[in-house]
Amino acid sequence: MSRILYPVKEAAQQLGMSVSYTRDLIMSGQLRSVKIGHARRVPADALHEYVQRLDAEQNGEPSGESVA
Numbered sequence: 448m449s450r451i452l453y454p455v456k457e458a459a460q461q462l463g464m465s466v467s468y469t470r471d472l473i474m475s476g477q478l479r480s481v482k483i484g485h486a487r488r489v490p491a492d493a494l495h496e497y498v499q500r501l502d503a504e505q506n507g508e509p510s511g512e513s514v515a
Contacts, residue, residue, distance in 0.1 A: 451491050452481070458489035462497070472497070 453461060458478075459469035469489075472478035479493035 449491065452483075452488040453491065453494070455480075455487055455489060458494060461494055 455469055455473070456466050459466045462469060464472075469478065473480045473487065473489070478489060478497050480487050480489045482488075
């Protein structure tokens with residue numbers, strides 16, 4: 448079974464970014480996260496959404512839409 452939530456440190460590793468930059472993305476709302484008790488977790492699909500949004504912005508495709 449695949450993981451659906453990652454601690455911030457592991458989310459940063461998945462993205463190949465520093466933990467502090469990943470926290471900045473979370474605080475700015477660019478990367479979705481959830482809070483469970485005192486722990487912050489990043490949903491796996493939020494990692495994919497963030498990367499897709501970056502790709503769309505940098506390559507000129509509207510986010511959320513595919514080219515046919």
